[in-house]
Amino acid sequence: MSLPSLNLHKLMIFNTAHCKNHNHLSYYKTKTKNLGGRCCSSAIAINTPSSLTGVSGIRWGSTKLQGAREEMEDDVVIVKSSADGLDAFSFAAVFDGHAGYSSVKFLRDELYRECVTALQGGMLLTGKNFNVIKKALQDAFQTADEKLINWLETSGEETESGSTATALFINNDLLFISHVGDSCAVLSRAGKPEVLTGSHRPYGSNKASLNEIRRIREAGGWIVNGRICGDISVSRAFGDMRFKTKKYEMLEKGVQEGRWSPKFVSRIKFSGDLVTVCPDVFQVDLGVDTEFILLASDGLWDYINSSEAVTFVRNQLRKHGDVQMACEALGQVALDRRSQDNITIVLADFGRTNWESVPIQQQNIFFELGQAFATLGIVSFGIWMTSMLGS
Template structure:
């Protein structure tokens, strides 16, 4: 039996929503982690594209992939049309990660900077890569090249110096209103009229085409952690898996594990929104598993932050000295 929990923390004045949907039937277990407010449209499009889940039973990955690509593109088109027609916040955007969990297979459709990690007998397996216009990994290099080929540029890891996520729903200024984005940049003094006269866009700078993954699930598959970069920028996948594993060993409550993991990220001085979904795949007898040891550096940071006797500067110094 699959159990899952959701936690979201709104940090400072930024607004971010995390939505979890779960449908349990003979065909699939369906989870959505969506930063934004387009969950209903995405849910409907995905279910329709996958023929109510029947397409997953056929195990034709190319058909599944094409269906999800079409669903994401349809949601994005509808959102763009609505934003332009209603005059709503045209700079709003949403990232999304959709997971279909079956008995022996996990399918993920993903856009944005969240990441999914699977625990296999306590060993982390990073399943997705964040869509960011910076870094040296294969996905980041592909995104940088794609943006430049579309006529855009990267400044300090941001598309045209503005946005640090390269795939998302919405974000009108980087899709259908790129000329307006250029003119706004002139008004704000970011660049000159002469500069924009040389810019020639030939594609969208931000896209909603998902990366689609298919992962085999064996008896060693324990749980999935899906979280925003507010977690992963401060706690690595190995420590996160060990942390959640120990939490489930102690009490078996995924909601408590979510809360404690988010607290751990904030104790590490995370300055971003922390959004977490944990899905226990129901294959592990947690009470009979031994506890794992966290890394010494991680435990030290946790202890110091918990008792509240050090400042950020002292904490950083302690990390560097080990």
């Protein structure tokens, strides 16, 4: 059914400290831990059973951890399915901001709203016409981006900020992914990882990267050391107006700062946006062998590969069956490996697997060594601090 605009506010679930209870959906509050000076925030349901199970039977967990960055620019939104919303589809999205938090702050409210409107309140999802769904989601991303850029211009808040976004609409049978940027979604099928998204980066030799490099050059841009115009290392994102509506202003500023010569700039003619918000859209059929899906920012995937992550989560669920604990433990692994980035993770267990009957998998030897060295380093640091305080 089509959802009235007044009801959209009631459907938003944010992993922030400002959440409240509503009648129809499970809202979340923030739990914060101190991890050696870093912040870990986890979404905990406050009006549902501890299993965090939605109408569709999916159990959710999420966590946000601040790495070595000065500011936490990631965020996560989870909207669990309800009997009267989106025809039992749940929504989850991970946002990875850059040049400030403003774009993420706007998108965590607006993107879901635009997607629901474009999908006619969920009717298009159940219609299962992929081309129609794809067009609707692409339109939603474009509309949200236009509104974001207008808001950045009028508010003056961190006008050069931007954000990646990877969003899921999911029920027991189908998964729709809309993806811009370098976060990643990985599905576990009977313990085997299935990488569902490719990173939009202007470097590398994979097909996705080569397509991005070609698109940027055809639009009149150039790439220096894996960065568009020597500036940004992600090629699809929300915001980043200097690569969209303010491209020529960017060139003028570069001349004033001595980055480029007037002669160099005079030869540049743009024919399109250098950074685009057009998402890759995928449909994935979920069979009986699908166990869970991991959605995370690159702060996780730059330090843990998909196979390691799937094995680790399976072993965690085998031990205790707690989705939230497994999610937090996986984020801690990335911190232990000295991840320099912020880390945001969503874990959705489809509820099909009897985890107690799953055998423990052997973790990669290098993974175990890395964990051991990380633990040794923490213990050694603690001993050193104790001796310093005692002297």
